[in-house]
Amino acid sequence: MQLQINNSPFNEEQIELLNRLLPTLTDQQKIWLSGYIAAAQSAAPQTSPEATLQDVSEAAPHSQPAGPAPSKEVTILFGSQTGNGQGLAEDLSQKLKAQNYNVTLSSMDDFKTNTLKKVENLFVIVSTHGEGDPPDNALSFHEFLNGRRAPKLENLKFSVLSLGDTSYEFFCQTGKDFDKRLEELGGERLYERVDCDVDFDESAEEWFEGIISSLNEAQEASSAGTFSTSEAQVAAAGAPTAEKPAYSRTNPFKAELLENINLSGRGSNKETRHLELSLEDSNLQFEPGDSVGIYPENDPELVNKLIDEMSWDPDEQIVINKKGEQRSLRDALLSTYEITVLTKPLLEKAAPLSGNSELHELIKEGHEEQLKDYIYGRDIVDLGRDFSPWNVPASEFVSILRKIPPRLYSIASSPTANPEEVHLTVGTVRYDAHGRERMGVCSGQCAERTEPGDTLPVYIQRNPNFKLPEDHETPIIMVGPGTGAAPFRSFIEEREEIGAEGKSWLFFGEQHFTTDFLYQVEWQRWLKEGVLTKMDVAFSRDTEEKMYVQHRMLEKSQEFYNWLLEGAVVYVCGDEQYMASDVHEAMKTILQQEGGMNEQEADSYLEDMQQQKRYQRDVY
Structure with a gap:
């Protein structure tokens, strides 16, 4: 029988929750729950009809004695230069709150270091900036943790998500530093560190799932046989999920290009473009100091050159993600995979696929300078040409490539002055290297292959670390x-x-x-x-x-x-x-x-x- 609002003391949200739960209970569970609530009421007579199951369970004694339960308190610290790390930290916070955890979310420079010793569950999300350096808002915490004042952390459980770029030598170095130091101070890893490249979405989601599962397993192991486990499951089932904008990094908005103007005068050594994009009907909001992310496409001529060089079938179907989604090889190379940048990790993955001994020699220890010289200014076409034969199908070769990362551009317009528009200033990258003319992926697309009326997939990248002062009189x-x-x-x-x-x-x-x-x-x-x-x-x-x-x-x-x-x-x-x-x-x-x-x-x-x-x- 379904409960109705007009014949019960429950509100609409509680009715929905109970109607999902009650049909799943056995007769024995219903009898147990009835007795439990009766005992809870006698222990807490002031509880109102609107009280939640969690309120009741906190007021009533448990039916079984239990040892100290793992803490439901969680602290998330982020160090972020462009806002990616903060965005992920906020996503994790919402997921944990939906699982009934009490979350403290803070940037590293706002965190009170004298409270660190009291933290039991710590999750660190941090990017690496420059040549292995912490981002600006992580500098003070990084210095504290590696200084003499850092406390012993024997009661700490932690995990680290590090963001980086494999094209840099010190890939994810800041995250590795934090991970190592927290262990040195006595902390215990709740979940292994995950190092993310520029296409971090899937890796970050796996880390989220891993740490939440680890937390829940610890809770369930502690509360086995008591009402607490059921309570956590009910609370998680009924917890409202955070509303997300329709358009985001993982679901970009196709913004129409309104203007594409070359700001550079005739005879300039540079080409700087002013783009004006329509955000009408996107519901995307931004503030001065934020950035726009653009998902670019590779130059079709470069894609054709790679396919010809490797003697591939452009119509071959390629699996492009873990969901099993397929595209033709040509489409995948156009819009999914990065083909303009070489990195050391990529060459190390490519070596087993090549029958060329020179590539195997290049990646050996002691040849770091030669490898660095080779990588600079070259792309996948060069790799395919220089180290043939490649005795593997296209699908296997393409699987080692990373996804095209979005390009971030500082917003050059005020939403107050230009509602439902966003303006960008894009410097076109062109250069000659190793006998070929080369071009930036996104800047080249904007300069040569995008006209007013065309669309670009965009999202807003918030940057809370670059904002106008709240006091308008501040110089x-x-x-x-x-x-x-x-x-x-x-x-x-x-x-x-x-x-x-x-x-x-x-x-x-x-x-x-x-x-x-x-x-x-x-x-x-x-x-x-x-x-x-x-x-x-x-x-x-x-x-x-x-x-x-x-x-x-x-x-x-x-x-x-x-x-x-x-x-x-x-x-x-x-x-x-x-x-x-x-x-x-x-x-x-x-x-x-x-x-x-x-x-x-x-x-x-x-x-x-x-x-x-x-x-x-x-x-x-």
Whole structure:
């Protein structure tokens, strides 16, 4: 018999839960449950009819004595530069809450380290940045954990999900560091570390399932024979799942291209594109500082060249995922697999498939420099040509390739100023290498194969580590040469719309004033109208001695320091390897020259600025 709302004291959600549970119970289970509830009521007479089964079970004594149950408290810490790690941490948090766990979710730089010793279940999600370095918001926690103040963690159970890119030498190094250090401090792995490449979705989902299963097994083993197990199952069955947007990283929105403009002047050494995409009917929301992910397609000419080189049948059906979905080989190479980048792990997987002794020799220990030289600037076509014969079917060869990762671009528009649109600034990558012209996968598609009216699969990548200050009167300093100026266009558009009164200062750099001054008319209008307070530019090829943004900062060191004293937030966007590190050193020099600090004090000042969210970087 089905319960109805009009003849019971339960609400609609409880009715649905009971109607799913009651038909599954045996007569013995119904009798036991009836007696249990009666005992619980006598033990807790104040319980209201609306109380949940969990409330009742907490108020009533268990029918059997049990030892200390494993903790239902879970802590998730993330270290994330671009937002991928934070997004995964939030997904895991929702999954664990649906399983009735109490979750503490925190970025590493916000976590109170003096509480670490009390944590019993710790899950770490962290990316690796640069050459094996922690992301900015993981630096302080990484330093703490490897310092003398790190506590013994004998009662800790932990697991680590590390994000990285196999094209870098120190793949997932930060995650490996955390995993090793937590074990050294006495922690016990609840589940083995998983290292993810750029196509991390399936690997991350497997890790989620693994740690949740491990947690649940520990709970069930402890509570065998008591009501607790049934309670957890009922709560999990009835727990509402978190609503997710219809469009996401795993379900991108096909955005129509409205505009595709070449910002670079005639004669420029570069080609920088301004794209305007429609988000109408997508329900995608973003803020200044966020990014757009684009899933690109490989160049059809490159795909055809690879198929010809390997003598493959383009119509052969290939399984492209664990669900068994199939596509033709040509379609799979166009839109599923990465074919433009070689990595050491890929060559190691390829060697057993090749009958060429030179490839086997290249991957041997001691040949690291030769391997690095070979990989640079080459792609799968080169691999196929240089190390034939390949005595395996196409399906086996393709199975070693990784999925095409999305390309992230800083958003160059304010949603307030341009509702239902998103603007991007894309530098086209073109170069010659090893006798062939080469092109960036996504930038080449945008420059040569995408016209207004076409669509691109996109999603929003939130970046909570690169945001305008909540106080609109706070001064901001923006350092963004080249396409690094994109988010600052978004910042200034937003501040214009909301009438922010705080001062703003932009440092912009490029090669030539006449051909490479991106968004020049807009910056000059904002300067004239007072929306942008100051702008300093550096065009490196227009002067006998190359001039970069860090040189302009040093020229204005006294004023720059005064802005810092006024509480200015500093934003840096662009190349990490050279520009961002040079800008960081320039800031240290300014603090030493104008603030009378020594090097250690200047380092500490910048670390404090990062902790206070007054020094934010979006670097790549």
